[in-house]
Amino acid sequence: MSAHGSFQPDEPAALFYIGQHDGRANVQASPDVLSLAYGLGYDFLTTPITTSAFHSRVVAQAKDLLPPTDTTCLPTLNPLTPQDSNLAPNEGNSALVGFVSAWIDLGSPNPVIAKLSQRVLNAEVAYAAFCGINTLIVHGPSAQANVVQYARDIREALALGPFVQLHILLPMTGELEHDYADSSPLAELVAESEVDLDDDDDLSRHTDLYGVWKDWNTIRTICSYSQKLSLALELPRQLPAPSLQRRWFSEPIRLLIYSRTSFLRNAKGYPVLSKQHQQLLSRFATLPSPPWLLLSDVDPLEDATSTTTTGQPTEPTPAEAASRSNEKPKDNAPHLRYLRHLQHTQPSRTAIERFGQGYEDFLQSPLQPLTDNLESITYEGFEKDPVKYEWYGRAIAAALKDLRKQIQGDRPVIVAVVGAGRGPLVTRALQASIQTGIKIQCWAVEKNPNAFLLLQRRNAIDDLWNNQVRVVKSDMRHWRGPTAAESTAPVDIFVSELLGSFGDNELSPECLDGVQHLLHPAHGVSIPQSYTAHITPLSSPRLYNDLLSRSGIEKWELPYVVMLHRYDYLCTQTNSEAEVVPDVKQTWAFSHPVPGDALEQSRGRAGGGLDTGGWAGGDGGNEHNARACKVSFTSREPGVCHGLAGYFETVLYAGNDSKIELSINPVTMPQKSRDMISWFPIFFPFKTPLYIPEESEIEVSMWRQTDDRSVWYEWIAEVYKKVRGGKRMIAVSELHSSRKNACLT
Numbered sequence: 001m002s003a004h005g006s007f008q009p010d011e012p013a014a015l016f017y018i019g020q021h022d023g024r025a026n027v028q029a030s031p032d033v034l035s036l037a038y039g040l041g042y043d044f045l046t047t048p049i050t051t052s053a054f055h056s057r058v059v060a061q062a063k064d065l066l067p068p069t070d071t072t073c074l075p076t077l078n079p080l081t082p083q084d085s086n087l088a089p090n091e092g093n094s095a096l097v098g099f100v101s102a103w104i105d106l107g108s109p110n111p112v113i114a115k116l117s118q119r120v121l122n123a124e125v126a127y128a129a130f131c132g133i134n135t136l137i138v139h140g141p142s143a144q145a146n147v148v149q150y151a152r153d154i155r156e157a158l159a160l161g162p163f164v165q166l167h168i169l170l171p172m173t174g175e176l177e178h179d180y181a182d183s184s185p186l187a188e189l190v191a192e193s194e195v196d197l198d199d200d201d202d203l204s205r206h207t208d209l210y211g212v213w214k215d216w217n218t219i220r221t222i223c224s225y226s227q228k229l230s231l232a233l234e235l236p237r238q239l240p241a242p243s244l245q246r247r248w249f250s251e252p253i254r255l256l257i258y259s260r261t262s263f264l265r266n267a268k269g270y271p272v273l274s275k276q277h278q279q280l281l282s283r284f285a286t287l288p289s290p291p292w293l294l295l296s297d298v299d300p301l302e303d304a305t306s307t308t309t310t311g312q313p314t315e316p317t318p319a320e321a322a323s324r325s326n327e328k329p330k331d332n333a334p335h336l337r338y339l340r341h342l343q344h345t346q347p348s349r350t351a352i353e354r355f356g357q358g359y360e361d362f363l364q365s366p367l368q369p370l371t372d373n374l375e376s377i378t379y380e381g382f383e384k385d386p387v388k389y390e391w392y393g394r395a396i397a398a399a400l401k402d403l404r405k406q407i408q409g410d411r412p413v414i415v416a417v418v419g420a421g422r423g424p425l426v427t428r429a430l431q432a433s434i435q436t437g438i439k440i441q442c443w444a445v446e447k448n449p450n451a452f453l454l455l456q457r458r459n460a461i462d463d464l465w466n467n468q469v470r471v472v473k474s475d476m477r478h479w480r481g482p483t484a485a486e487s488t489a490p491v492d493i494f495v496s497e498l499l500g501s502f503g504d505n506e507l508s509p510e511c512l513d514g515v516q517h518l519l520h521p522a523h524g525v526s527i528p529q530s531y532t533a534h535i536t537p538l539s540s541p542r543l544y545n546d547l548l549s550r551s552g553i554e555k556w557e558l559p560y561v562v563m564l565h566r567y568d569y570l571c572t573q574t575n576s577e578a579e580v581v582p583d584v585k586q587t588w589a590f591s592h593p594v595p596g597d598a599l600e601q602s603r604g605r606a607g608g609g610l611d612t613g614g615w616a617g618g619d620g621g622n623e624h625n626a627r628a629c630k631v632s633f634t635s636r637e638p639g640v641c642h643g644l645a646g647y648f649e650t651v652l653y654a655g656n657d658s659k660i661e662l663s664i665n666p667v668t669m670p671q672k673s674r675d676m677i678s679w680f681p682i683f684f685p686f687k688t689p690l691y692i693p694e695e696s697e698i699e700v701s702m703w704r705q706t707d708d709r710s711v712w713y714e715w716i717a718e719v720y721k722k723v724r725g726g727k728r729m730i731a732v733s734e735l736h737s738s739r740k741n742a743c744l745t
């Protein structure tokens with residue numbers, strides 16, 4: 001393993017050694033210490049930036065100034081002297097992670113301490129960056145700190161160097177296992193001074209399960225979700241509730257800190273992690289850039305190597321040497337070896353995880369197969385789906401059996417695959433005919449000229465379709481259907497796959513409307529018969545951050561297709577198997593053929609005629625495909641909503657004794673179409689993240705709008721806090737609209 005952590009997928013995360021994580025007893029990183037650490041298998045080493053001499057100097061300065069007599073004249077800090085830091089610019093520094101002094105107290109209620117702390121932070125960050133150490137860890141705010149002031153200081157420090165990366169060290173829960181809150185000698189001086197802590201400034205932030213997360217949210221919000229800011233999260237021995245684990249998983253954690261207390265001992269006395277810890281680590285290991293693992297307070301270099309803190313190995317005395325030769329070889333780094341073992345024995349990935357590797361949290365514009373002609377490689381991607389075509393085959397077979405009973409005589413059943421692509425559904429239709437023994441006349445209609453060529457080739461191959469298929473190059477809305485000479489009957493079954501991640505977002509309703517007039521009026525079947533769109537509120541700092549870094553304002557007004565990976569559902573419920581699942585609500589539904597007179601009425605308004613195929617447009621001819629909804633969600637835990645995750649479900653065919661469905665809704669997908677890989681979810685972003693307090697309601701309004709020539713979506717969310725006897729509105733998002741990027745019909 002290289003000395004530098006690499007961010008390649010699958011590559012095990014790098015590990016660090018640090019001494020005491022409060023930064024005071026840290027081993028000073030000399031070249032000797034570094035090579036000893038590498039020898040043990042560590043990749044990086046942490047180091048304090050300044051010395052104890054510097055600490056003493058600042059404490060002395062603080063004592064002189066306390067209690068503050070004139071708070072308008074706050075202290076400055078003299079520039080660093082050679083005694084203040086052992087660091088110097090050096091090539092090896094890229095393997096070091098700097099610890100900003102743990103004894104500062106940013107945001108202290110005492111103005112002298114707050115100011116001195118800020119000056120120390122700036123001096124240390126600037127000097128570390130000057131020396132080439134750009135990865136720096138800063139302790140989170142103390143229990144008494146003003147978090148807003150703390151965050152403001154961090155924001156200033158982030159600007160001190162172009163490559164500076166600050167990792168805020170926070171415990172996963174509010175329980176103070178370490179000295180997170182009160183280790184600061186500077187803070188201790190407050191007690192000696194006459195400045196009282198405000199009585200209201202209680203420590204309740206840290207007794208609230210989400211208190212630490214709330215602090216983090218304040219810090220990163222004030223730092224405008226800077227990409228230079230991330231988290232070093234310290235893991236307790238007992239992990240908190242799964243909901244809080246999921247929340248942290250969605251945050252930009254670059255370092256996971258395991259200290260001695262995170263480990264248990266197995267029967268042989270070796271350090272191991274609990275099952276829950278292993279599961280959490282496995283989850284993090286699935287990330288394209290897994291966090292680095294930082295071992296703290298374990299395997300001290302001194303114990304393992306007889307190394308002094310200056311890095312010089314000490315000679316054992318003759319007596320020590322004699323006794324050591326009788327000992328069995330000592331495992332110098334059991335914690336490290338154990339974590340390496342876990343890294344190399346991670347569970348294998350699911351079908352969708354393998355398929356989506358490299359696409360995690362990657363925002364893509366949805367396909368527009370109606371306006372664009374797809375590439376062969378895109379079709380090839382669809383065709384790899386192990387579930388979708390199988391289910392379509394079953395649906396066609398079931399429909400054939402049901403229709404055979406309804407069709408008079410023994411004429412073949414007319415099956416038309418509309419939007420046939422390269423023909424996988426044509427193959428399934430022919431196979432269903434063989435399997436059921438029901439004769440069909442098969443049509444393949446495709447508007448993409450390149451795919452049309454391939455369809456003709458496939459048809460000509462004896463072993464494939466053997467010229468059984470009538471291949472038509474046409475937009476389905478303009479197809480006139482089989483002529484009287486070709487068929488004595490209208491189409492019995494239309495088979496199509498025109499669905500996007502949100503069901504109707506690739507204009508399946510508009511396309512199928514345009515061909516519906518060719519369907520047998522009495523018993524004609526559309527496969528799919530219906531589809532529904534679904535949403536749930538999502539927290540994903542990762543996606544929000546990605547959008548922030550993109551140019552243009554239109555980026556907030558578009559839905560994106562994305563394989564969601566680093567996110568948290570804000571509203572959940574428990575299913576019948578006692579599993580926590582997202583609360584996913586339906587927005588609207590479409591079914592085919594369009595029931596009743598809806599189509600005719602719409603067309604009538606538009607002045608178009610059914611027999612022309614397609615509609616004239618512009619006068620409400622597509623109004624029957626407009627939709628609107630208002631759905632409400634409850635959030636028990638606090639969070640931030642960055643957008644809405646969208647999904648679809650479809651009934652391919654529900655017949656006399658079968659119901660064949662596909663779903664990408666995470667709640668129903670395991671039962672309906674597990675392992676299907678053709679669709680990732682869709683994501684509707686919010687330009688301004690919405691803070692969601694605990695016990696609140698999120699009301700989402702959504703529209704599918706049409707001006708007859710195009711279709712677009714609009715979305716908005718309102719947040720209400722439940723109060724006694726009702727609810728009070730506390731936030732509302734902008735009204736987003738994809739009209740400027742509408743899908744053309």
Ligand SMILES: C[S@@+](CC[C@H](N)C(=O)[O-])C[C@H]1O[C@@H](n2cnc3c(N)ncnc32)[C@H](O)[C@@H]1O
Nearest residue numbers: 369370382419420421446447448475476497511
């Ligand atoms: C998502 S692809 C599915 C292709 C194929 N059925 C499959 O499952 O692999 C949709 C196909 O429908 C075609 N298509 C979309 N709208 C169409 C229209 N109005 N008329 C004809 N073909 C259309 C596209 O060119 C594309 O080949």
